[in-house]
Amino acid sequence: MTNSAYITTPIYYVNDKPHIGHAYTTTLCDVWARAMRFAGRDVFFLTGTDEHGVKVEKSAMARGISPQQLADENSAEFRRVLALFGLSNDHFIRTTDPDHKRQVQAFIKRLLEKGHIYLGTFEGWYDEGQEEYHTETRAKELDYKSPISGRPLTRAKEDNYYFRLSAFQAQLEKLFAERPDFVRPEGRRNEVLGRLRDGLQDVPVTRTNFTWGIPMPDAPGHVIYVWIDALLNYITALGLADEKSPRAKYWPATYHVVGKEILWFHAVIWPAMLMALDLKLPECVYAHSFWISEGQKMSKTLGNFIDLPTIERYHATYSLDAWRWYMITQGPLEATDADFSAKHFHEMYTAELVNTFANCASRTSAMIGKYFEGALPADGGGEVTNRNWSAICHEHVRQTILHYERFELRQAAMTALALVREVDAFINETQPFKLAKDPANVQTLGTILYRCSEALRIASCLLWPIMPSKVEEFWRCYGVTCNPTKDRLADLATWGHLKPGTRIEKCALFMRVEAPAATPTKG
């Protein structure tokens, strides 16, 4: 494994309003990026906006502004919103960046020269009002009439450039056979394999029915199709079209994290393009599923997306880190959708964050305050209930880091939290609050509380990628000096870093919140 690592979100379409989907994908990547930096890897975390295409052109026209103006506004809105989620992306790419456009043209030229792109003719059923084509089956369904205007579809023809996707059938099959982890989770991989078996058709790479896009080199009237433009962002951001780029070392991507709806582009078209360009393939395309809301599918037509104001209410009530915790531990990372429910959110918040992490930090710090006047006691050595803390921590650290690496973020969270539960169990077994009644026990009492604090400190390091601000608050209470951008998790997570005598303050991380009303989301 190389030391550099590269993780990407899809670039977000500026014609959309930011919602839970954008927040979720980006948060997943953020947690992984933070964990890997903390683990000592040189991480490049990329997100951005996709700004071309007919939809943007139309929306802009409807508002009487230029497409560029619309893109500028909405891209800025995405940047503003993403900042609300405490994200640590290293770069924000825009497909309207001159540097991106220049490189896209260079890559397309390369593909043309190598014969992977050719000029062909497209003929199909055209809806003149909507300026779009329908497939043969769709046209038949529509009875060859426009679904909007009701006017008959016309038979139309246009010259388009095509990418010879069909030529990569065998290579793609080989890729999927040799690298079972190329597409994850497994259920998604099977879907792609199924479609792959049906055979591949060449895909258009240019359009002539709109102008808001990157011009096809030497082909007036042709604009590069938004999908091709968008996919290339992953390598233009690294400057891969240029001879020497300082970021080139990050390629290939460790993870392209995408929503399941755009898996095909990333799992098939994108690798084929990279093969055609003689570039290395990403290690993994990870396709998560969707959030549904209170048992109901979210859709544009229903307009019931968990939108920004809703998300902001959760931040205000429970804190940003609690939101991140819910995203990571309850989100649709596997092949099935996950339900976002106010009740469930509240229950998990209370059970895991208030009653477990915060409570354990609170009771430990309280006892140190009460019995040792807030100064961390020393470990007096010796066995207490036969519990080998150093080994227990080592094992939890090892497993948590492994889970983070593999993008098993929920398991990483659960393993880290399990260490906190170990501390609770230890307190219940040893009952320091009873030992405290007899001054003769002071050394054992100190030993117990030192070990609780130290194990909590290690657990907190493991939790940091998910809940950075709350963990930093914990560190302030427990006198921990830690810099996750410089320090190595594996070093910090070894036993015995806390110094006896350190001031420990009473720690209250997650406040108890009143249960939400029965129907909470609309507001």
Next chain:
RNA sequence: GCCGAUGUAGCUCAGCUGGUUUAGAGCGCUGGAUUCAUAACCCGGAGGUCGGCGGUUCGAGUCCGCCCAUCGGCACCA
């Protein structure tokens, strides 16, 4: 329609290649114990014909078939 799943306690799910038991975990609910802690931690309890039917087998949530139900992919959407 075509392909693919899934169906186990109120909820979310573990149960790998069939034979450790009276089928488990977390959350929720409920009884108790306790007080270091944010009425938290701890112990106990209730509750499931493991979707239905049939088959293979000495023996099946665990394999096979059929049926029912739910969901996903095949068109834009994180």
